[in-house]
Amino acid sequence: MQIEYTGRQIDITPDLRQYTEERLNKVTRLLRDRYSLHVILTAERHRRIAEITLKFRDHSVVGIDRTADARSSINGALDKIERQVVRLLERSRTRKRRPKPTSTVVLNLLAGARVDHHEHEVLETERIAIKPLAVDEAIESADLTRRGVVVFRNSETDRVNVMYRRADGKLALIEPVS
Helix, strand or coil, X not given: CEEEEEEECCCCCHHHHHHHHHHCHHHHXXXXXXXXXXXXXXXXXXXXXXXXXXXXXXXXXXEEEEECCHHHHHHXXXXXXXXXXXXXXXXXXXXXXXXXXXXXXXXXXXCCCCCCCXXXXXXXXXXXXXXXXXXXXXXXXXXXXXXXXXXXXXXXXXXXXEEEECCCCCEEEECCCC
């Protein structure tokens, strides 16, 4: 952590330096001392302006506040910076790094094999919504009795699974590997 102070028509007292460094605890907790800070305090007539620039990674965040007191200006500028830092970090945490999961699957009902060995013919097409379920919930699902197949996103592995009723009446589960 590197902090630079600049005073324009105002003296930067050790008390103001200490106050600024004490108020940086939330930013320090979020960024872990991997930032540089430039504090510019300006006195104009009856106003005290605090302009604080925070640089971390490839981001530059600026907070400016104008009040009658230097401490409250520093406080307001640091509040603005804290909000911006939280927003930037949340944005990087929630950014999607993989494609969106599919939400529906097409189920095709095929005609049985014919003697003349032509291609299978699609008799019926139906879209099935993929719901997040546990395996136990998929077994109890009404779709298994109606369609004979349940396509669901396994809530434990977050992958698409297929459960169907075999010809002998038992249930089978298809899970992707890896």
